Amino acid sequence: MTTDMRTRLAGLELPNPVMAAAGCAGTGRELAQFFDIARIGAVVTKSVMLEPRAGRPAPRVAEAPSGMLSAIGLQGPGIEVFLQRDLPWLLSRGGRAVASVAGAGAGEYAELARRLSAAEGVEMIEVNLSCPNPAGGGLDFADDPAEAARVVHAVRSHTRSDIPVFAKLAADVPDLVALARACVDARADGLSLINSVRAMAVDPRTLRPAVAGGVGGLSGPAIRPIAVASVYRVHAALPEVPLIGMGGVRTGVDALELLAAGASAVGVGTVTFSDPSACVRILRELEELLEERGADRVADVVGAAHRPVGAPIGAVLGR
Numbered sequence: 001m002t003t004d005m006r007t008r009l010a011g012l013e014l015p016n017p018v019m020a021a022a023g024c025a026g027t028g029r030e031l032a033q034f035f036d037i038a039r040i041g042a043v044v045t046k047s048v049m050l051e052p053r054a055g056r057p058a059p060r061v062a063e064a065p066s067g068m069l070s071a072i073g074l075q076g077p078g079i080e081v082f083l084q085r086d087l088p089w090l091l092s093r094g095g096r097a098v099a100s101v102a103g104a105g106a107g108e109y110a111e112l113a114r115r116l117s118a119a120e121g122v123e124m125i126e127v128n129l130s131c132p133n134p135a136g137g138g139l140d141f142a143d144d145p146a147e148a149a150r151v152v153h154a155v156r157s158h159t160r161s162d163i164p165v166f167a168k169l170a171a172d173v174p175d176l177v178a179l180a181r182a183c184v185d186a187r188a189d190g191l192s193l194i195n196s197v198r199a200m201a202v203d204p205r206t207l208r209p210a211v212a213g214g215v216g217g218l219s220g221p222a223i224r225p226i227a228v229a230s231v232y233r234v235h236a237a238l239p240e241v242p243l244i245g246m247g248g249v250r251t252g253v254d255a256l257e258l259l260a261a262g263a264s265a266v267g268v269g270t271v272t273f274s275d276p277s278a279c280v281r282i283l284r285e286l287e288e289l290l291e292e293r294g295a296d297r298v299a300d301v302v303g304a305a306h307r308p309v310g311a312p313i314g315a316v317l318g319r
Contacts (some may be wrong), residue, residue, distance in 0.1 A: 003290040004297040005283075007041065007264050009242045010164035010189035012123055014041035014096065014265065017298055018255065018283040021246050021267030022046060022100040022126060022168070023072070027086040028093065034276040038094030040283060041265060045086070047102035047128045050111060052078040062201050062210035067220030067248070068270050069201050071211035074102050074131065079112060083119050091121040098124040100168070102131045106154035113158040113165075124164045127155050127188070130195045130217075142170040142195070145182035152186040164189040166244060171223075171230045172197050177237045190242040191234060192267070194227045220270040224248030228261050235262025235303055250278070252285025260304040 005016040020031060022044040028037045037043055055075030062069040076082075082099075090097050099122050103109040109127065116122045129142035129151065141148050148167065156165045167183035169176065171194040180191055196217025201210040209215075227247025235243060245263030248270070249255055255266040271278045286298075295301055 003287055003295050005287060005290075007298055009124070009166070009244070009264055011162075012164050016041045016283055016287075017259065017263075017265040018279055018286065019044055019098065019244065019265055019267050020272070020279055021269035022098075022128065024269040024272050027082070027097075028090045028095050029086075031272065031276055031279065032093055035280045036094070037090070038096075040279045042096040042098045042123060043090060044098040044126055044267060045082070045090075045100050046076060047074055047100040047131075048079055048082045048112060048116075049074060049076055049102050050079055050108050052076065052081070056212045059211055062203075062216070064199065064201055064218055064220070065222060067218050067222035068273070069199055069211055069216045069218055070196070071213050071216035073213070079115050083115065087119060087121060096123050097121055098126055098166075100126045100128050101155065102128040103151075104131070104134055106150050109151050110154040110158040113155040117158065117160040117163060122163060124166060125155060125159055126192055127152055127165060127167045128195070129168060129183075130170050140170065142173055142179060145175070145179045148179060149182040149186035152183045152188045156187040156189075166190040166192050166242075168192040168195055169230075169234075170195040170197070171226050171247075176230055177233060180234045180238060180241075184238060184241055190244065191238075192244040192246065193234060194223070194230045194247045197223050197226060219248070221248040221250060224254060224257075228257055231258055231263050232261040232305060236306060239303070239306075249282065252282050252287075252289050255282055255286045256289050256301065259298070259301050262303045262306065264299070264302050 007017040020043045028043045056073030101112040167188040196219040199218035231245040243263045244265045245258035246267030250271045
């Protein structure tokens with residue numbers, strides 16, 4: 001039996017639930033030399049900004065136990081280059097484009113949404129809320145549900161109705177469920193979680209922070225249990241809201257875990273630095289796992305961890 005791997009995210013149908021996570025694949029060029037990027041569900045681009053940004057100075061990356069600490073600083077060429085060079089290239093390869101956006105205020109996010117909506121080929125917009133809010137005393141937009149909602153509302157108000165808007169949430173916030181509710185109330189069509197977790201390392205040779213700026217973002221296997229718990233909690237609170245789960249996914253088993261927690265799709269990120277073909281490997285492993293379990297559709301296992309303990313396999317698979 002072959003499992004139907006199609007998944008739906010707020011009206012958008014993807015051929016399978018495996019996506020390249022934002023920030024780890026650029027716009028797909030780096031991965032395209034290792035596999036056909038049209039094979040995966042979508043490529044979530046590195047966050048696009050209005051103007052070019054150089055990002056933080058070196059050092060930007062440091063090793064962490066079971067993970068990676070990074071402080072890139074939202075480096076990017078800006079919206080013009082994305083629309084004229086990067087998006088056409090991705091579409092020419094058959095890739096499905098999810099554009100991550102980042103800005104310094106609701107006005108910048110709104111303008112990005114307007115520009116992307118006017119372009120052909122953007123399937124979804126993902127709102128990166130882990131950006132410093134200049135008016136918020138250095139806090140990220142994700143730290144304040146009201147500010148996050150303001151940004152999401154601005155994006156949704158300037159995005160074509162046929163393009164879903166997903167808000168990307170951080171787990172290390174005062175109240176994740178309150179943040180999720182605020183974004184949905186602001187008309188987010190779905191949620192992506194989690195972003196990297198704020199963390200720090202000190203270089204034992206210099207006794208200085210290991211990455212520029214001191215605090216960076218921890219990603220990789222170390223945060224996967226946090227990602228699973230975050231998806232589980234948000235799905236329990238908002239079961240009708242589609243979720244994209246990410247954080248430390250390395251194998252098909254990891255992907256299945258996030259799906260069972262409540263995600264309808266899974267982002268693959270840090271592992272691609274050591275295994276550039278990880279997306280297609282994980283997709284193959286996930287499909288094999290679902291077939292072994294007799295799942296007719298990938299959707300059958302979404303949220304399975306919330307179903308009654310001891311339920312027969314048919315009930316677990318939603319039959």
